[in-house]
Amino acid sequence: xxxxxxxxxxxxxxxxxxLRHYGELGLLExxxxxxxxxxxxxxxxxxxxxxxxxxxxxxxxxPAIAEVLEGQRDTSAALRTHLALLEQERERIGRQIExxxxxxxxTERGEQLMAEEVFDxxxxxxxxxxxxxxxxxxxxVRGDRWWRSLGDAEKKAFQDEQAGIARDFGAAAARGLAPDxxxxxxxxxxxxxxxxxxxxxxxxxxxxxxxxxxxxxxxxRFTKNYDKHGAGTAVLVRDALTVFAERNL
Numbered sequence: 001x002x003x004x005x006x007x008x009x010x011x012x013x014x015x016x017x018x019l020r021h022y023g024e025l026g027l028l029e030x031x032x033x034x035x036x037x038x039x040x041x042x043x044x045x046x047x048x049x050x051x052x053x054x055x056x057x058x059x060x061x062x063p064a065i066a067e068v069l070e071g072q073r074d075t076s077a078a079l080r081t082h083l084a085l086l087e088q089e090r091e092r093i094g095r096q097i098e099x100x101x102x103x104x105x106x107t108e109r110g111e112q113l114m115a116e117e118v119f120d121x122x123x124x125x126x127x128x129x130x131x132x133x134x135x136x137x138x139x140x141v142r143g144d145r146w147w148r149s150l151g152d153a154e155k156k157a158f159q160d161e162q163a164g165i166a167r168d169f170g171a172a173a174a175r176g177l178a179p180d181x182x183x184x185x186x187x188x189x190x191x192x193x194x195x196x197x198x199x200x201x202x203x204x205x206x207x208x209x210x211x212x213x214x215x216x217x218x219x220x221r222f223t224k225n226y227d228k229h230g231a232g233t234a235v236l237v238r239d240a241l242t243v244f245a246e247r248n249l
Contacts (some may be wrong), residue, residue: 002031003046005039012049019049027052027066047075054086061215158197165190169237170229179239188244191237206249213241 009016022028023039028049030039041049048069055065150158168187177184195212196204216222217238226234 002040002042005030005041008041008046008049012053014053022049022052022062025062025066027062027069047079051075051078061211061218063211063214158194161190161194165194166226166233167229169226169240170233173233173236174230177236179236180243184236184240185244185247188237188240191241192244192248204249206245209245209249210242213238213245216241 003011005016005019009019019028019039023030028041028045031042031045032040034040051069052065055068060068165187168190169184172181172184172187179185192204192209195209216226216234223234226237
């Protein structure tokens, strides 16, 4: 059994253009191309697309997804991993729902709130599955140990630093500054120094920094965080980090 590209795009909630792009990248080849030039996909292609979409949900860039798919030839094992990650996410969201419900009920009744109840499901360890999938278990362990070693003031300062960098990128984008300008490159240096302060992920090589910049545009979560400071901010960050990496790493 096979499906046309239009059928697959509709059922997967994506577009034919996206599927063709995946094909151009070698991520998702059609099982056959008809005489009319239409692309058709069989069951194996459907399973592969499901894996691609799941990895995108985790925030992986397309190059990273290609590496994962290449390294996980056992489809059943890969799907079991995906299933476990989804079940973890379902459990976490369930805890958040109960935490918000408890907060609502106790607030309405004027009852005393417990911090453990309010923040259940909101701890930073929700990123464990994603970091492990992308960079390996050791990266998560090192990052988790480092984060837990910080005091509340240190954690806030670290988060505030990144917020300030994002705001400055937004201001630069609003002014139309070029990615290779001295002012923007100074912000890119701050971004690199901030990344280097946390012992997570691989070494901050040129390839890593360029790939991260691309992820800021390719991953909607990062794009949203930067573009809330002004449309086009994420693109400026990507281009600025690319220039910085080419010049300095």
